[in-house]
Amino acid sequence: MKRFSLFLIIAILIISSLSLTGMATYPERTISIIVGYSAGGSTDLMARFIAEGLEKELGQKVVVINRPGAGGEIGFTDVAKAKPDGYTLGTVNLPGLINLTLMRPDTVQFSVDDFEKIANIVLDPSTITVNVDSPFQNLTDLIDYAKEHPKAVTIGNSGVGSSSDMETLYFNTIMDIETTAVPFEGDAGVRAALLGSHIMAAAIKISEADPYLAQGTMRILGVMADERLPKYPDIPTFKEQGVDIVSSSARGIAGPKGIPQDIIETLSKAIEKVVKSDFFVQKAADMNMPLYYLSPEEYKEFFKSQEVFAKKLLEVPGEIK
Helix, strand or coil: CCCHHHHHHHHHHHHHHHHHHHHCCCCCCCCCEEEECCCCHHHHHHHHHHHHHHHHHHCCCCCEEECCHHHHHHHHHHHCCCCCCCCCCEEECCCCCHHHHHHHCCCCCHHHHHEEEEEEEEEEEEEEEECCCCCCHHHHHHHHHHHCCCCCEEEEEECCCCCCHHHHHHCCCCCCCCCHHHHCCCHHHHHHHHCCCCCCEEEEEEHHHHHHHHHCCCCEEECCCHHHHHHHHCECCHHHCHHHCCCCCEEEEEECCCCCCCHHHHHHHHHHHHHHCCCHHHHHHCCCCCCECCCCCHHHHHHHHHHHHHHHHCCCCCCCC
């Protein structure tokens, strides 16, 4: 009996030791980051820079998987339904993700609560941008033309329900104009269409427009920031031009609900190190990608504030289907 008891104690200790060892060695295999937009856009590039840094911090391969479509909904759904073991993560775009849950509550297969908030990384001001050959020199030019030619102005966005889509609808409402939204499966398609003059304007973020400003192929009509951006002091804000909109795209990393807290802490600490590293700071500066790191708890509070903003954007009578 004593031998049996001793054997039982040893067995329990071994099992406990193996369990603790398994917890301590996360990650033990490849981690995937799902991006709900096409390759080459600002969200995709952010994810790839994060993946490169995480591989060094965590000692495991980190791969980016693009699953574009439906304004990010396909990718968001895959993340929400993944196994909560820390090996499937995804990029989160706000207020875009929240917009989808408010616009299509009967068909969207996730809620805001289906995600573990791990870290926000970027806060990227929105713009309306045109091809450099456009006759529009400022927002007033575009607004005046739209009033005289209802629905003639085509404005590209990164997908139905995305922040750029909702910003354009809000812009139409408060300025009492009608433009035609042209959705794409991510910002890369929007940029290509604008460069090819297939659309008249694009609702894109400052980081998306940045390289084309340097090349002289695009012109920003206005930025949806509280103040002019230090890098572009000559570009006026929307507010300066009589359009009361302040909006940015927040991009971060989340996972499916239920990821163990110790894994969340491991990931958030590793991401924070990456975001604050010289490598990432330089990459962000090269793309004019404004960094805005938030810890898991801070990110949860930020989600709540973005829900309030998303509901404001959705106060657009008769526009949302």
